Amino acid sequence: xxxxxxxxxxxxxxxxxxxxxxxxxxxxxxxxxxxxxxxxxxxxxxxxxxxxxxxxxxxxxxxxxxxxxxxxxxxxxxxxxxxxxxxxxxxxxxxxxxxxxxxxxxxxxxxxxxxxxxxxxxx
Numbered sequence: 556x557x558x559x560x561x562x563x564x565x566x567x568x569x570x571x572x573x574x575x576x577x578x579x580x581x582x583x584x585x586x587x588x589x590x591x592x593x594x595x596x597x598x599x600x601x602x603x604x605x606x607x608x609x610x611x612x613x614x615x616x617x618x619x620x621x622x623x624x625x626x627x628x629x630x631x632x633x634x635x636x637x638x639x640x641x642x643x644x645x646x647x648x649x650x651x652x653x654x655x656x657x658x659x660x661x662x663x664x665x666x667x668x669x670x671x672x673x674x675x676x677x678x
Contacts, residue, residue: 557581557652557667564648564672571640571676577633577650577669585628588658590665591635593646593674603648604635605658613658618644640676647671 558580567573575591590605604614604624612624623636633650651665659665 557584557587559650559652559667559669561648561650561669561672564674566675566677567640569641569676569678572636572638573640573674575635575637575648575650575672575674577635579631579633579652581631584631584652585626586654588653588655589624589626589633590651590653590658591624591633591648592651592662593644593648594671595646598646600649600662602660602662605660606633607658608656611658613660637674640674642676642678645674645676647673 561577563575586608588607591603592600593603594600602615606612606624606626621639625634649671650669652667653665
């Protein structure tokens with residue numbers, strides 16, 4: 556398993572921006588599919604975005620055009636740039652790692668998880 560640590564969460568007003576980071580402690584970070592998920596109180600964990608080892612990205616429809624996932628393999632770091640934030644983006648955000656060539660959308664397909672970072676968007 557990969558040890559993951561998220562940072563960058565906080566409280567912003569609607570329309571604002573935040574940049575989340577996720578640092579991995581393991582050599583070989585570049586070979587993992589990496590994903591961002593979020594979970595609001597009383598709701599299931601849902602997909603946000605993922606990026607495979609080749610840099611191909613996928614986004615949930617709810618964040619497409621507003622969020623950008625990226626990775627810096629030499630620094631073992633995953634990012635999520637969040638712009639035009641909405642109150643419905645309020646949630647705990649988690650990064651996750653999946654071994655293998657292809658990414659997946661189900662949380663059950665990810666092997667390692669960070670502890671989460673809280674994002675709160677006020678109207």
